Amino acid sequence: MPVRGALIHLSRTWRRMLRNHDYDPLVTETLGHAAAATGLIAQSLKFDGAITLQIQGSGILRMLVMQCTSELDLRGMASAKPGKAAKEFAGLIEKGHCAVTVDAGERPYQGIVDIDRNSLAASLEQYFLRSVQLPCHMALVANEDVASGILLQQVPGQAIDDDDWNRLHLLAGTLSLRDFDxxxxxxxxxxxxxxDDVRVYSHRAVNFRCRCSRRKTENVLKMLGEREARETLAEQGRIEIICEYCGRRRIFDAVDVERLFVDNVVRGPDSVQ
Ligand SMILES: [Zn+2]
Incomplete structure (x- = not known):
């Protein structure tokens, strides 16, 4: 059959992503679905770049962002309303949309679909159908230990029997957490x-990797502005910035702040060569 597929199985990488975060079980599950889905999309990239999946909703889950490079470096986080929990996916997002950005350097491409009330997988199947114009089946499973999924895509330009395609949908849909025991x-x-006759290619490793750095954090502080930085310093004695992806803390004391904004001092033409 003219079908291409991929299976993703995240365990250590996934648990590392959850470290320093305290998500409720449904947010954890949805973030895990997003991690698996983003990895599945990224593995098909044929150029150096990255896939970013963003969800914005009006429910308990305000925002979710997941990013995977073509090297399969993955990072992501979610932001939910504190103290509230949803029982099902529809209540978690309510009304929202999902944006998939394909960043290949010069010309980023973005496809946006409304969130399907049933699942993230159903939403992404819509994305493939409308934005990529490639029918696909996606099945995603996750808990706090495992984030996994399957992507099946029709090969462009080759016809497939409807019954075969539906059968593959049913088979992929049987994927469960128990499969990863x-x-x-x-x-x-x-x-x-x-x-089915399946040809399997060699596997590739997916790693948790955050691309934050002290220099990038300094730039954020600079954008925040000198006044705000000095006010925080006066109140708290130091500025602490925590990366929302990897949880890394970076501390800036009075000397750091001084050095950061020293470039802002306007100098006169006091040196002549
Ligand atoms: Zn980080």
């Missing part, structure tokens, strides 16, 4: 698609 990978593919 034991050996996943090639065994899982063999079990899921037992009747």
């Amino acid at each position: 034991g050996e996943a990978g090639i065994h899982l593919i063999g079990n899921l698609f037992a009747e």
